[in-house]
Amino acid sequence: MEKIARVFIIGWDGAGNFVKAAHTPNLDRLIRMGTFGFDAQTVSPTISAQCWGSLLHGVGPDKHGLTNEIVSEDTYPENSPYPSIFQIVRDSVPDAKMVAFSAWNPINHGIIESSIGVHKVSMNDRDLSLAAAAYIRENPDLKLMFIGLDLPDAGGHQYGYNTPGQHQAIEETDENTGIIIRAIEETGLLTDSLIIAVTDHGGGGEHSHSHGSDHPSDKTIFWGCAGPGIKPDSPLQGDFVITDTAAVVIRALGLTAPSAWEAKLPEGLFFI
Structure with a gap:
């Protein structure tokens, strides 16, 4: 069994669990390779900064x-008692190569600490995916990479959440993920x-073209992972909250999570 050398987080903004209604062969492949669930929960309010910040x-x-x-x-304040996963990696592995490619620039600007040497890129989804792929090919020694794609949320705001219009945006996001x-x-x-x-939130609960409420359509998300030590083609067990993603990343990299974190490692996720 290979040891986990690096972590990639691929985020689909606003996709909820609506991916079940779309054609997503690349996501489906990851699902077969790993442990996935479609009834994970995000935080309240179900708004991007609050949700990605919690992750x-x-x-x-x-x-x-x-x-x-x-x-x-x-x-984000450098002296916060709630450091990001990037800060934890930097403190533990000073020379770690870390990157954030986000279509929604505030993730890079305001959620990830600004002075810890994270390489940050913001552009539209398609160009972002191509740039991220090029970076991976040129920097195979990277340690942690976050990629945030925005089209599902844009599609939800434009066409309504869990509608054919949003499903098309989800399918385009799957192509970019590929x-x-x-x-x-x-x-x-x-x-x-x-x-x-992972996605940060859904939508269409109280209002067809927006999100932010505690309605299950806003709160329910998909989450999963694949890699060494992860049970293939298996359902995510127990109650999972988006916050727990941080604990999974730190465990995967063999580091220690801060005691101030609320993130919990799901039972049975890793079999090594």
Whole structure:
């Protein structure tokens, strides 16, 4: 069994669990390779900054304090008791190569700490996927990579969530994800990488074209991972919250999570 050498997080903004209604062969391949669930839960309020902030910082919005307005204007405090997964890796592995490619720039600007040497790129989804794939091919020694794709949320706002219009945006996102996965595979990194696929929230609960409520359509998300030590083609067990992603990343890299984190490692996820 290979040891996990690096972690990729591929995020689909606003996809909820609506991927079940779309044609997603690349996501389906990851599902067959790993452990996945379609009834995981995100935090409240179901808004991007609060949700991605919880994924990356291992605590809920009441602790990390991030909102869409804050992350658009301010950088995350370097002395926070709730450091991001990037900060934990930097503190533990000073020379680690870490990158964030996000179509929604506030993730790079306001959620990930600004002065810890994370290479950051923001552009539209297609160009972002191509740039991320090129980076992987040129930097196989990377340790942690976050990729945030925005089309599912844009499609939900434009056409309504869990509608044919949004499903088309989800399918385009799956194609872009395929570009990234092919780069991982062709560079020889598939066998010793953990790949996490996740969305931050759904939508269409209280309002067909928006999100933010505690309605199950807003709160329910897909989450899964594939890689060494992960049971293939198996369902995610127990109650999983998006915050727990941080604990999975740190466990995969063999590091220690901060005691202040709320993130919990799902039972039985790793079999080594």
